[in-house]
Amino acid sequence: MTQTPDSPPEPTLRRTPLHAAHLRAGARMVPFGGWDMPVQYAGLKAEHDAVRNSAGMFDVSHMGEFRATGPGALAFLQGVTTNDVSKLRPGRAHYNWLPGEAGGLIDDIYIYMVAPDEYLLVVNAGNIDKDWAHLQKHLAGHDLTLSNESDQWALLAVQGPKTLELLQPFSDTDLAAKKKNAYFAAKLFGFDVMLARTGYTGEDGFEVFVGASQAETLWDKLLEAGIAPAGLGARDTLRLEAGFPLYGHEFSDTIHPLSSSYGWVVKDKEHLGRAHITAAPQQKLIGLKLERVPVREGYPVYADGVQVGTVTSGSSSPTLGHPIAMALVDAAHAESESFEVEVRGKRHPATRMALPFYRGA
Amino acid sequence: MNTPSELKYAASHEWLSPDGTVGISDFAQDQLGDVVYVELPEVGREVTAGDTIAVVESVKTASDIYAPASGTITAVNEELSGSPEKVNESPYENGWLFKMDVTEVGADLMDAEQYAETAE
Numbered sequence: 001m002t003q004t005p006d007s008p009p010e011p012t013l014r015r016t017p018l019h020a021a022h023l024r025a026g027a028r029m030v031p032f033g034g035w036d037m038p039v040q041y042a043g044l045k046a047e048h049d050a051v052r053n054s055a056g057m058f059d060v061s062h063m064g065e066f067r068a069t070g071p072g073a074l075a076f077l078q079g080v081t082t083n084d085v086s087k088l089r090p091g092r093a094h095y096n097w098l099p100g101e102a103g104g105l106i107d108d109i110y111i112y113m114v115a116p117d118e119y120l121l122v123v124n125a126g127n128i129d130k131d132w133a134h135l136q137k138h139l140a141g142h143d144l145t146l147s148n149e150s151d152q153w154a155l156l157a158v159q160g161p162k163t164l165e166l167l168q169p170f171s172d173t174d175l176a177a178k179k180k181n182a183y184f185a186a187k188l189f190g191f192d193v194m195l196a197r198t199g200y201t202g203e204d205g206f207e208v209f210v211g212a213s214q215a216e217t218l219w220d221k222l223l224e225a226g227i228a229p230a231g232l233g234a235r236d237t238l239r240l241e242a243g244f245p246l247y248g249h250e251f252s253d254t255i256h257p258l259s260s261s262y263g264w265v266v267k268d269k270e271h272l273g274r275a276h277i278t279a280a281p282q283q284k285l286i287g288l289k290l291e292r293v294p295v296r297e298g299y300p301v302y303a304d305g306v307q308v309g310t311v312t313s314g315s316s317s318p319t320l321g322h323p324i325a326m327a328l329v330d331a332a333h334a335e336s337e338s339f340e341v342e343v344r345g346k347r348h349p350a351t352r353m354a355l356p357f358y359r360g361a
Numbered sequence: 362m363n364t365p366s367e368l369k370y371a372a373s374h375e376w377l378s379p380d381g382t383v384g385i386s387d388f389a390q391d392q393l394g395d396v397v398y399v400e401l402p403e404v405g406r407e408v409t410a411g412d413t414i415a416v417v418e419s420v421k422t423a424s425d426i427y428a429p430a431s432g433t434i435t436a437v438n439e440e441l442s443g444s445p446e447k448v449n450e451s452p453y454e455n456g457w458l459f460k461m462d463v464t465e466v467g468a469d470l471m472d473a474e475q476y477a478e479t480a481e
Binding site: 027039040043044045233236239292293296314316318323344 | 364394395397398416417418419420421423
């Protein structure tokens, strides 16, 4: 039997402030985007189910945080993103894209409006250096300071239907009153944290920004409160069921982002790469359901005997009990119902399934 | 970790019983996590030790299974197509993968004690 080897961590792998806490919790660590990260603790399925039915927490401290401050911050962000940053108000956040000058996406990100002339950008871990270089290139002529605070923050995603009920006793803020995409300062277990009612699992929950030095104590408090640690394995199956694209799979420097059904992220405004974004995509991102055999990224997708696309993400769905996949297919086949996916040289029938595969209560 | 002493083990975590039954070790099933799909060889196929002859898939990954001996496949565990979780629940009994008519055992199979040391 061979699988992705549990190779000893390379000395160059970076560690989040919670690395020791993961080892204490019995995590199996794997290299991910240059970081030594927990892929699972008790087991992927148990962690997945904890988030769907109760509450789980993920260490996402490897993600990057950039702060844009100054009178020119809004104009700068408007020019390098597709969503309308002028619609944000202090204490609100939204999903946004950094389009490439030559098409595709540099990254997909979240922007939090902290105060007038102050915004926090949360970017994908594997793209921190690329995003930073890209943004630096376009700073000229704008009156703002952009700072990379990625090492100062730990970020915990607490997700699941029982998140509110489990966190509320430990905060002075009325958490239920905070709407989706709210971003606010709060006390949690006595720590000063920033909370955002956001997530990447298809469930209710909060993302907790906490100073790196306080992260481990906060993690222990959350464990005591009954929140199960969950690893990158469950994070991926949860986001796939919820139909969320993942950079490097459904988005990239070359994939047209409007292949996905996220057209609402592109607003009517001037920005970098506008001409590429407004061109019609040649492919569409669809959902597929298989009877039994799991399909994985890179497997070819056929329709009427001809290859029409490729699987971008695939897994067995712990919630639905059958394999699911997202695939990029030729736009002409976006409405087709029947496909085949080639697995180790043999083609297996796949049926189109509307995204998201799973919608939370 | 459970490693029955009557079995021989491959470094790639398959076990082989004296009657030619093959499965994956307790260590292997634990490393894999929840098994959701098993692809087994055709009965009658002739294999050489080290050939890739089956695939065990967990939620996240597909893992190749290698023949621990040369010979002919005589039976496969049909139960696994409906209940792949038996590989996790009972790796040495109900979760067996296939049976072989062994002509030659793989050269580098280990006994339980040696295997337990390598798989820690």
